[in-house]
Amino acid sequence: MKAVQFYFDFTSPYSYIASRRIDEIAQRHGRAVEWHPILLGAVFKITGMKPLLDMPMMGDYTRNDIARSAREHHIPLRMPSEFPVSTVTAARAVCWAKENAPDAVNALVHGLFTAYFEQDKNISALEAVREVAHSAGIDPESVSNGVQDPQIKAALKDAVDHAIALNIFGAPWVIVDGESFWGNDRLHLVDKWLETGGW
Amino acid sequence: MKAVQFYFDFTSPYSYIASRRIDEIAQRHGRAVEWHPILLGAVFKITGMKPLLDMPMMGDYTRNDIARSAREHHIPLRMPSEFPVSTVTAARAVCWAKENAPDAVNALVHGLFTAYFEQDKNISALEAVREVAHSAGIDPESVSNGVQDPQIKAALKDAVDHAIALNIFGAPWVIVDGESFWGNDRLHLVDKWLETGGW
Numbered sequence: 001m002k003a004v005q006f007y008f009d010f011t012s013p014y015s016y017i018a019s020r021r022i023d024e025i026a027q028r029h030g031r032a033v034e035w036h037p038i039l040l041g042a043v044f045k046i047t048g049m050k051p052l053l054d055m056p057m058m059g060d061y062t063r064n065d066i067a068r069s070a071r072e073h074h075i076p077l078r079m080p081s082e083f084p085v086s087t088v089t090a091a092r093a094v095c096w097a098k099e100n101a102p103d104a105v106n107a108l109v110h111g112l113f114t115a116y117f118e119q120d121k122n123i124s125a126l127e128a129v130r131e132v133a134h135s136a137g138i139d140p141e142s143v144s145n146g147v148q149d150p151q152i153k154a155a156l157k158d159a160v161d162h163a164i165a166l167n168i169f170g171a172p173w174v175i176v177d178g179e180s181f182w183g184n185d186r187l188h189l190v191d192k193w194l195e196t197g198g199w
Numbered sequence: 200m201k202a203v204q205f206y207f208d209f210t211s212p213y214s215y216i217a218s219r220r221i222d223e224i225a226q227r228h229g230r231a232v233e234w235h236p237i238l239l240g241a242v243f244k245i246t247g248m249k250p251l252l253d254m255p256m257m258g259d260y261t262r263n264d265i266a267r268s269a270r271e272h273h274i275p276l277r278m279p280s281e282f283p284v285s286t287v288t289a290a291r292a293v294c295w296a297k298e299n300a301p302d303a304v305n306a307l308v309h310g311l312f313t314a315y316f317e318q319d320k321n322i323s324a325l326e327a328v329r330e331v332a333h334s335a336g337i338d339p340e341s342v343s344n345g346v347q348d349p350q351i352k353a354a355l356k357d358a359v360d361h362a363i364a365l366n367i368f369g370a371p372w373v374i375v376d377g378e379s380f381w382g383n384d385r386l387h388l389v390d391k392w393l394e395t396g397g398w
Contacts, residue, residue: 047255056246057368061379071398072388169256180260185384189271199270 007173010087018172029194037091085124096146107136206372209286217371228393236290284323295345306335
């Protein structure tokens with residue numbers, strides 16, 4: 001059975017909420033989750049979209065909807081003091097881990113989201129990424145070297161380009177057997193799609 | 200108990216889908232639905248947003264998501280040959296009916312949505328609006344005069360301005376006791392909010 005493909009940006013609150021729900025949904029149907037960190041900034045350059053929180057009139061609604069969505073699913077969420085932040089280093093760390101410490105990827109992804117959206121740690125800083133890596137059982141020095149490695153930098157760039165080529169224009173974004181679902185608010189459909197094979 | 204406030208544009212497919220679901224949700228909690236036709240074009244001028252179908256990369260995803268959302272709720276939907284269309288006349292007809300034929304408003308709203316999204320009738324034309332009004336038990340001549348009446352034109356303009364003042368930036372948009380929900384994909388939360396009073 002093909003893994004559920006989960007595309008996300010670490011600075012996206014809806015990606016965080018969805019990241020806390022997707023493991024259970026996938027497991028229920030005997031599927032693994034493949035994590036794909038992307039950079040929404042690069043995607044928005046093409047679509048012309050802006051983060052919802054930056055759109056006229058939309059900020060207040062979106063702040064309330066994020067908090068309400070987290071409470072709906074009983075997921076702790078504290079909006080970070082620094083928001084949004086650059087997620088290049090965190091995303092590169094995941095790219096490095098996918099090649100060099102695949103068993104730790106899940107813990108690294110969840111750890112980075114926890115650091116940012118629960119513990120208010122600014123994960124744009126290498127030091128914060130190193131701490132989370134350590135907790136995930138990864139040698140911090142290897143990660144520090146990894147995120148500077150030209151091959152890893154190229155791997156992330158390729159991953160973002162590939163996502164754009166797949167017409168992924170937002171996050172979180174889930175692909176199940178070729179079918180795309182955009183947004184935390186589509187996860188119940190991901191569940192239903194895995195259950196039924198589509199409708 | 201205050202009515203559930205439902206804001207929509209007749210040319211919005213997600214508004215159509217939500218219009219087919221909101222009556223039952225409101226009734227389950229002993230509430231009425233108050234219909235508020237608005238003009239998304241006027242709203243988008245302020246937010247700088249464009250219809251999702253016009254955004255780069257988003258068209259194919261959105262077309263598929265609209266059809267999938269309709270099938271999810273077993274709602275017949277045929278994308279109209281002319282899309283989008285001006286909904287000024289249809290919206291004015293509803294404004295007229297709210298003042299002059301309040302008992303027919305529900306049938307008029309559903310009839311206009313049916314004409315456009317099931318029967319592929321171009322409801323930007325007065326003739327199509329007259330036909331639906333007639334089926335809803337409204338005298339077509341009265342509607343023809345109503346949609347030309349300066350007072351009705353002003354009433355729609357005021358309604359749109361009022362919606363913008365409430366920070367309504369999309370459709371469908373539902374307000375329950377002061378809490379806002381944007382999108383057909385938030386209707387399960389409208390249901391839950393009516394049930395629980397919030398969380």
